[in-house]
Amino acid sequence: MVAATELIKPSDFKGGKPTWCPGCGDYGLQSAMRKALSNLGYSPEEVVIVSGIGCSGNFPHFQSTYGFHSTHGRALPLATGVALANPDVKVIAVGGDGDGYGIGVGHFIHAARRNLDITYAVMDNQIYGLTLGQASPTSQMKAITLTTPKGVDERPINPISLAIGAGASFVARGFSGEGAHLEKLLEAAIEHKGFSLVDTLSPCVTFNRLNTYDWFRDRVYFLEEEEGYDKADLSQAFVKSLEWNEKIPLGIIFEDEGASLQDLDRIISKGINPVKQKLGIDPAVTDMKKIFSEFK
Amino acid sequence: MHFEELKPGGILIYNKTARFSLDKYMSEIDAKRIIVLGIPLTKMAREINVKRPVLANTISIGALLEILGLETDGYLRVIEERFGKESIIEMNRQALIKGNNFIKENSDVRYNLNPPTLEPKANIVVNGNHAIAIGAAASGLKFLSQYPITPASSILSYLSQHAEDFGIVVRQVEDEISAITMAVGAGWAGVRAMTATSGPGISLMAENIGLAGITETPVVIVDAMRGGPSTGVPTKTEQSDLMPIVHVSHGEFPRAIFAPRDIEEAYTLTFKAFNIAEKYQIPVFILSDFTLSERLENVEEFDVNLKIDRGKILDPEQRYPDYHRYAFTDDGISPRLLAPHPDGKHVGVGAEHDLDSNSLAGSQAGLYKSRWMKEQMFNKRFRKLKVLEETDMDPPIWDGEDDADLTFICWGSATTAVKATVDYLNSVSDDMKFNLLSFSDMFPLPVEKVKQELAKIKTGVIVEINYTGQLEQLLKLYVDYSPNGHIRHIDGEVLTRTRLLQYLKELELEEGKIEYSYIRRTKDFNKKEVM
Ligand SMILES: Cc1ncc(C[n+]2csc(CCOP(=O)(O)OP(=O)(O)O)c2C)c(N)n1
Numbered sequence: 001m002v003a004a005t006e007l008i009k010p011s012d013f014k015g016g017k018p019t020w021c022p023g024c025g026d027y028g029l030q031s032a033m034r035k036a037l038s039n040l041g042y043s044p045e046e047v048v049i050v051s052g053i054g055c056s057g058n059f060p061h062f063q064s065t066y067g068f069h070s071t072h073g074r075a076l077p078l079a080t081g082v083a084l085a086n087p088d089v090k091v092i093a094v095g096g097d098g099d100g101y102g103i104g105v106g107h108f109i110h111a112a113r114r115n116l117d118i119t120y121a122v123m124d125n126q127i128y129g130l131t132l133g134q135a136s137p138t139s140q141m142k143a144i145t146l147t148t149p150k151g152v153d154e155r156p157i158n159p160i161s162l163a164i165g166a167g168a169s170f171v172a173r174g175f176s177g178e179g180a181h182l183e184k185l186l187e188a189a190i191e192h193k194g195f196s197l198v199d200t201l202s203p204c205v206t207f208n209r210l211n212t213y214d215w216f217r218d219r220v221y222f223l224e225e226e227e228g229y230d231k232a233d234l235s236q237a238f239v240k241s242l243e244w245n246e247k248i249p250l251g252i253i254f255e256d257e258g259a260s261l262q263d264l265d266r267i268i269s270k271g272i273n274p275v276k277q278k279l280g281i282d283p284a285v286t287d288m289k290k291i292f293s294e295f296k
Numbered sequence: 297m298h299f300e301e302l303k304p305g306g307i308l309i310y311n312k313t314a315r316f317s318l319d320k321y322m323s324e325i326d327a328k329r330i331i332v333l334g335i336p337l338t339k340m341a342r343e344i345n346v347k348r349p350v351l352a353n354t355i356s357i358g359a360l361l362e363i364l365g366l367e368t369d370g371y372l373r374v375i376e377e378r379f380g381k382e383s384i385i386e387m388n389r390q391a392l393i394k395g396n397n398f399i400k401e402n403s404d405v406r407y408n409l410n411p412p413t414l415e416p417k418a419n420i421v422v423n424g425n426h427a428i429a430i431g432a433a434a435s436g437l438k439f440l441s442q443y444p445i446t447p448a449s450s451i452l453s454y455l456s457q458h459a460e461d462f463g464i465v466v467r468q469v470e471d472e473i474s475a476i477t478m479a480v481g482a483g484w485a486g487v488r489a490m491t492a493t494s495g496p497g498i499s500l501m502a503e504n505i506g507l508a509g510i511t512e513t514p515v516v517i518v519d520a521m522r523g524g525p526s527t528g529v530p531t532k533t534e535q536s537d538l539m540p541i542v543h544v545s546h547g548e549f550p551r552a553i554f555a556p557r558d559i560e561e562a563y564t565l566t567f568k569a570f571n572i573a574e575k576y577q578i579p580v581f582i583l584s585d586f587t588l589s590e591r592l593e594n595v596e597e598f599d600v601n602l603k604i605d606r607g608k609i610l611d612p613e614q615r616y617p618d619y620h621r622y623a624f625t626d627d628g629i630s631p632r633l634l635a636p637h638p639d640g641k642h643v644g645v646g647a648e649h650d651l652d653s654n655s656l657a658g659s660q661a662g663l664y665k666s667r668w669m670k671e672q673m674f675n676k677r678f679r680k681l682k683v684l685e686e687t688d689m690d691p692p693i694w695d696g697e698d699d700a701d702l703t704f705i706c707w708g709s710a711t712t713a714v715k716a717t718v719d720y721l722n723s724v725s726d727d728m729k730f731n732l733l734s735f736s737d738m739f740p741l742p743v744e745k746v747k748q749e750l751a752k753i754k755t756g757v758i759v760e761i762n763y764t765g766q767l768e769q770l771l772k773l774y775v776d777y778s779p780n781g782h783i784r785h786i787d788g789e790v791l792t793r794t795r796l797l798q799y800l801k802e803l804e805l806e807e808g809k810i811e812y813s814y815i816r817r818t819k820d821f822n823k824k825e826v827m
Pocket residue numbers: 053054055056057072095096097098099100123125127128129130131136
C-alpha cells in the first residue's frame with residue numbers, strides 16, 4: 001500500500017475501454033471494485049485481477065492493474081498460484097456464473113475450503129453471455145434461453161449455500177444496481193482474511209429477459225438492516241442462503257474468522273515470500289547432508 | 297500364480313501346510329525338470345507363535361537364504377532395523393533360523409549366488425522420482441501443485457515431507473487441471489513452478505499447458521509414463537506419451553521435452569528443464585516412466601551447484617518506461633518484469649495478443665493490424681524454438697563399439713537395457729560389433745546434429761517401449777530417418793537384456809542390409825545364461 005499522501009483515485013484503475021454492452025451489469029462491479037480498491041489504498045501495480053472466460057472474463061483488460069485472463073473455469077486455480085507465489089500482491093479473482101459455478105465448480109468448492117486469502121467476485125447474470133445466451137447453472141427453472149426453448153428443466157445451483165457448505169469463510173451477495181452497497185461489500189471481502197465470495201447479481205441486458213434490473217429491484221433488501229441477523233451463525237446463514245424468489249437478501253450472509261491458508265501454509269506462514277527467495281540450495285536453509293543421509 | 301515363469305531346472309518352493317494340490321502341474325514339472333520343495337511354512341510359524349502365521353514369510357526367507365548360499369547376518373540386521381519391538385524382532389529372528397535350519401536338515405538343493413563383494417561405488421540409493429524432486433529443489437523450485445497418481449505420487453509425497461527443508465510451497469490439489477493452472481499462475485508470478493503426473497493427468501492438463509504456451513509462462517511438467525491409454529496398466533511401464541506430448545494441447549506453440557536415460561540424468565535434466573523453461577519462457581516436460589521413477593539405484597550424491605540460468609528477468613530496482621511484455625526481439629524472447637513493478641503491468645491472456653498483452657480476440661479479431669500482429673506473434677514464439685534447438689538441445693550419445701555393424705537406437709529409460717544388451721553382445725561376438733545411440737533431448741530435436749549421428753549408422757534398429765514406434769515417428773518427421781528394423785516392447789514389464797535378446801532372435805531386418813542369422817551365429821547366443 002502507498003503512503004496516504006499519494007491518494008489513489010478510482011479512475012487510476014481505469015484500463016482499456018470496456019467492450020460490454022451498454023447497461024451490462026458488469027459495469028456495476030467494475031466501478032464498485034475501483035472504488036473499493038482506492039478506498040483501501042491499493043495502487044494498481046499491487047493488485048492482480050484474475051479471470052476466466054466470458055463477457056465477465058474480460059474484466060481485467062479494462063483495469064490498469066496486473067491481471068491474468070486465463071481459461072474457462074480456471075480463474076481460481078490461476079489466482080491461487082499467483083497468491084501463493086507472491087503473498088505481497090493482492091489477488092482478486094472474477095468471472096461469470098458459467099465460469100465459476102459450471103465448468104469451474106470443482107475449483108470453487110475447493111477454493112472455499114482451502115480458505116486462501118483471495119476475493120472471488122462472480123458476475124452472476126444467470127446466462128452464458130459471451131456465447132450468446134445459453135442456459136447457465138444459475139438459470140432459473142422454466143427460464144427460456146437459447147438452449148431451453150421450453151424452459152430450463154434442471155434445478156439451479158445456489159452459489160451462496162454451496163459456498164457456505166464448502167467451508168467458505170466469507171459469503172456475500174451484492175447487486176450491481178446497488179453500487180454503494182456493493183462497494184462496501186467488496187471492501188469487507190478484500191479485508192477479510194480468507195476466501196471471500198461476492199456473488200454479484202449482474203444483469204445481462206442482452207440475453208436474460210427474465211432477471212432484469214427491475215426484477216431484482218422488486219425483490220432485494222439489505223441484510224444489514226434486518227434486526228437480529230447474526231452472520232457468524234452458520235445455521236441462520238444456511239436458512240438465509242435459501243431465500244430467493246420473493247425476497248433476495250443482499251449483504252454478508254456468512255463470515256467467520258478462522259485462520260487463512262496464508263496463516264497455515266508451512267512456508268507462507270513464516271513470512272517467506274517465495275518469489276523473493278534466492279534460487280538454488282542455501283546452506284542456511286537446506287542441510288544437504290541431512291537430505292542425502294536419508295538415502296544412505 | 298507364478299508357475300509359468302519357472303525356468304527349466306528351476307526350484308518350486310511351496311507351503312506344504314496350505315491345502316492345495318500340485319497334481320495338475322505334475323506333467324509340466326516333469327517336463328521342465330523342476331525341483332519341488334515343500335516346506336510346512338504355516339505349521340512352523342505356529343510352532344513359534346500360534347497367533348502369528350504371518351511368520352511364514354520370514355521362515356521362507358530363511359530357507360531361501362540357505363538355498364542361495366547367502367549369510368543370514370544381513371537379513372537379521374534388516375529385521376532389527378525394520379521392527380521396533382523387541383518381542384517381534386525375536387520372533388522373526390527365530391523364524392529366520394528355523395527356515396534356514398529346515399533346509400540344512402532336509403534338502404541338499406543349493407544354488408550358490410556368489411554375491412558381489414565389491415563395495416558399492418557411490419553413496420546414496422534413490423529412485424528416479426527422488427532424483428527429479430531433488431533436482432527441482434536444487435534448481436530453485438518454489439511451488440509444486442500436484443494430484444496423486446502412480447507412478448508420479450512420490451514426487452509429491454517426498455517434497456511434502458521436505459517442503460520446509462527446501463523452502464517450497466507444496467500443495468496437493470483437487471485435480472490435474474488445478475495442478476497445472478496453479479503452476480502456470482505461480483510461474484507467471486515469477487517463481488520456478490512444477491507439477492507432476494502420469495498420462496491421465498496430462499490429458500486433463502492439456503488446455504492449460506497451451507495457456508503456458510501462449511502466455512510464454514515458464515513451467516515444468518513431469519510425466520511419469522505408465523501403461524495407457526486411459527487407465528491402462530497403472531503399475532507397468534511404457535514410453536507411450538512422447539508423441540502425445542509433442543502435440544499436447546490444441547493449437548501450436550513451442551515446448552521442450554527431456555527424457556532422462558538414468559537416475560543421474562533424472563537429476564541433471566530436471567535442473568536443465570528449469571533453466572530452459574525460464575530462459576525460453578515455455579512449458580518444459582520431463583518424461584520419466586514407471587521403470588525410472590520407481591527403480592532404486594546406487595548413485596553418487598548429486599551436485600547441487602549446477603548453473604542456474606533464469607533468462608531475461610529485469611532488475612526490479614530500475615524503471616522501464618518503454619516496457620512491453622511481448623516485445624519483439626531477435627531470439628523471440630521478451631524480458632519479464634514481475635508484479636508488482638509499476639512498469640510491468642499487463643494482463644496475461646490466453647487469447648492472442650499484441651506487444652502489451654492486449655487481447656486480439658473479440659472485437660479486435662480480423663482487423664488488419666490484428667492479422668499482422670497474430671502472424672508476428674507466431675514468428676516470435678517459434679523463433680525461440682529455433683534458438684533453443686540450436687543452442688541448448690544436446691545430440692544423442694554413442695555407447696559400445698565404434699563403427700558397429702548394428703546400432704540400436706533408443707531413448708529415455710530403455711537405454712539401460714539396450715546398453716546391457718550391447719555390452720553383452722560385444723563380449724560374446726567374434727565377428728560383429730554392436731553399439732547404441734540414445735536420445736534424452738527429445739524435442740525440439742537438434743536436427744543437424746541428429747542427422748550427422750544417424751548418418752554413421754550401418755544398420756539401425758530402434759528399440760522402444762510402445763506399440764506405434766514414437767521415436768521412429770519423430771525421426772521420420774523431423775530428420776527423415778527410417779531404421780532397418782525395430783523392436784517394440786509392449787507387455788508392460790521392465791525391458792531387460794534377456795527380453796531384448798529374445799526379441800533379437802525374432803527380429804526381421806530389411807532385406808539385404810544384414811543377415812539376421814548373423815546375430816544368431818554370435819557365440820553363446822543360445823546358451824542358457826543368456827536367458
Ligand atoms: C473449455 C471451454 N469450453 C467452452 C468455452 C466457450 N465459452 C466461452 S464463455 C462461455 C460461457 C460464459 O458464461 P459465463 O461464465 O456465465 O460468463 P458471461 O459471459 O455470462 O459473463 C463458454 C461456454 C470455452 N471458452 N472454453
